[in-house]
Amino acid sequence: MANFTKLSFKKGEMNKKLAQFFNDMMEKGVVDALLSPMTQPKRGVMQTLITDSSHLKAIDPFAPVVPLNGAKIASSITTTPSGRKLAMVLRSCEIRALIELGKLRQANFEDVLLIGIDCLGRYENLDFLTLQARGETSESFLEKGLAGDTKIDDFDICGACKICEFPVADNVDLRLCIIGGGTDSLYIESLTSKGDHALEIAGFGIGETPSSRDADVKQLVSARKLARDEGFAKYRESTHGFDGLEGMLAGCINCYNCRVACPVCYCKECVFVTDTFRHNADQYMGWADNFGTLKMPADTMFYHLTRMSHISLFCVGCGQCTSACPNSIDLMPAFRTVAQKTQDRFDYQAGRSHDEEQPLTVFENDELVEVTGQVK
């Protein structure tokens, strides 16, 4: 049974209203701390850990920017218990990644009230700063976005967001809903008993249900799925085979920004910066002899293929890899298309559920017989 509370606000006062809501939650002791996107004193919007409710007025949960996938931040403040009750405002890609990190014991949901937001997409970090300087606000973005137009001047949301079929965050306690709400209100939906409890203590009762929400969400999701399938087909056609992959990665300088930005790149220490890949000079010379040439830095293809083998089962398609690349290599479709195949193979979907076990952590005696094709 859906359980909604309506928050109406005057134009330009959405964040004020949300700040009030979180203020009530903190004052009444539902949570001790809040992690939420917040306008920074200098510039931009960043995830911010707030323990003093007097600072809540600067929060901006719907800001269309994700400087860093919040799963990494959430991981860093939940892996070891702080003993404080924490609410975290995250979007779907961040929550799905966080669920995968949780399965790897790199995040903990025990003292957490997870709050998801409806997300229409994010702009690249620098684009967002430009838009913000021009006076655009989260509200102006949402108003246009809900009408189906995310383009502002020359800027549009990221490629990853345009093909994201998860505008609504699942597996959360509370959800801040803007889809189906109109431009002067948003709805807070409770999905768990933890969420119900939080709303009750904070003094919010069950209110009206947004009438067109289900239909609006469905429409957006199916449009995004269509865009995704088209995008995948286009990518597969343009980057066919190994030669195509080499072409796409030709500008890679092994800076490893993509794996730093990747929320599900889970290794504590990446093998590519260990001594395993600190080769001796004579080894480099030997490889150069074999091939006649050796492109330096070496091991570029090896690095990207290894990352695919490590994280494609957990890839949530957030597109941070593309955003992080200093040479504008669009890695997102390369990883998302591979992820589609590997996740389908095991009927797995990254971040779909807390209970589904990661495919390489379990195995059965009688399964995947087609791999060897041998039956005793």
Added chain:
Amino acid sequence: MSEFEPKIVGFFCNWCTFTAADLAGTSRLSYPSNIKIIRMMCSGMVDPKYVLKAFLNGADGVLIGGCWPGDCHYINGNLKARRRVAMLTEILKEYGIDEQRFWLRWIAASEGTMLRDVANEMTDKLKQLGPSPFNLSSNRKDLTAMGGL
């Protein structure tokens, strides 16, 4: 022009397939020298990186040999290997290397003849398929012409 000789890297489990290769040898069974064997302690020890490295460095095929389900010396390393192979196959397929070049086979220590048969079958298959697309990429054509690694 001489017939294309595929290069196959075999990662063989010490307790079964490697012993089967030994048995094939002592039984005087002959199988193609296209397979270069690397002895592993278990098929479950084959890191996907080893397979990627083999293909990137010029292998036309990779064969992993492990114990039959239920027979693993380490109880279940072979079952983990099977999952990894399924995952890696999906990645390699996206970039032009399909299952026909990347095999996992259960070959018990006593199955020397099966080792010979699998070696023959895989070599024949790869002769039909020709060089790995990794070797045919524009950066590496020279390598294949030189006879490879």
